[in-house]
Amino acid sequence: DGGITQSPKYLFRKEGQNVTLSCEQNLNHDAMYWYRQDPGQGLRLIYYSQIVNDFQKGDIAEGYSVSREKKESFPLTVTSAQKNPTAFYLCASRTDGLATNEKLFFGSGTQLSVL
Amino acid sequence: AQSVTQLGSHVSVSEGALVLLRCNYSSSVPPYLFWYVQYPNQGLQLLLKYTSAATLVKGINGFEAEFKKSETSFHLTKPSAHMSDAAEYFCAVSGAGTASKLTFGTGTRLQVTL
Numbered sequence: 001d002g003g004i005t006q007s008p009k010y011l012f013r014k015e016g017q018n019v020t021l022s023c024e025q026n027l028n029h030d031a032m033y034w035y036r037q038d039p040g041q042g043l044r045l046i047y048y049s050q051i052v053n054d055f056q057k058g059d060i061a062e063g064y065s066v067s068r069e070k071k072e073s074f075p076l077t078v079t080s081a082q083k084n085p086t087a088f089y090l091c092a093s094r095t096d097g098l099a100t101n102e103k104l105f106f107g108s109g110t111q112l113s114v115l
Numbered sequence: 116a117q118s119v120t121q122l123g124s125h126v127s128v129s130e131g132a133l134v135l136l137r138c139n140y141s142s143s144v145p146p147y148l149f150w151y152v153q154y155p156n157q158g159l160q161l162l163l164k165y166t167s168a169a170t171l172v173k174g175i176n177g178f179e180a181e182f183k184k185s186e187t188s189f190h191l192t193k194p195s196a197h198m199s200d201a202a203e204y205f206c207a208v209s210g211a212g213t214a215s216k217l218t219f220g221t222g223t224r225l226q227v228t229l
Contacts, residue, residue: 004158090159108157
């Protein structure tokens with residue numbers, strides 16, 4: 001079945017540690033996104049990538065980094081510079097085209113907590 | 116610039132009652148509007164979308180929404196709530212361009228009681 005796989009489902013970070021969240025899709029989608037979800041704040045865009053080897057900062061990119069070496073993969077690293085990393089992280093992808101955002105698919109999320 | 120305001124962070128209805136979740140938007144360009152549903156510890160699933168075609172949009176699970184430009188609203192309704200409708204619902208707006216970003220509201224948690 002085609003879809004988006006996020007792993008792990010739960011992740012714990014120690015102070016000063018970098019952690020990487022995985023996002024893989026087999027939908028052959030061009031664009032991929034990372035969102036952060038906090039209670040009562042909806043979803044906020046961290047980074048997005050419209051094509052391999054290219055990505056742009058979203059609204060809250062500080063303390064995060066990404067790479068897009070393969071079309072299927074868009075890992076997110078939460079660095080030690082992110083002082084409040086506890087949140088639910090959602091990866092999404094869509095096919096490119098004029099009907100933007102019409103076919104945005106989400107993964108099942110990763111809950112990151114600080115030890 | 117674009118934004119979405121969802122009125123009411125929590126809504127509680129009885130099973131069988133009307134569901135009404137409110138969404139108002141602001142956009143400097145003709146908007147595309149979406150409603151997503153999120154069940155606990157899961158990603159978001161698209162319920163329905165408005166993309167400048169019919170103003171009354173029907174979605175999955177019996178939900179529908181009406182685009183009202185004069186009121187800048189896109190409220191979500193369902194005639195009769197079911198226990199399985201309990202979830203969090205997000206309204207979102209984007210422009211029509213390929214590089215346009217999706218902006219989400221803060222969400223409304225729907226509780227359905229017996």
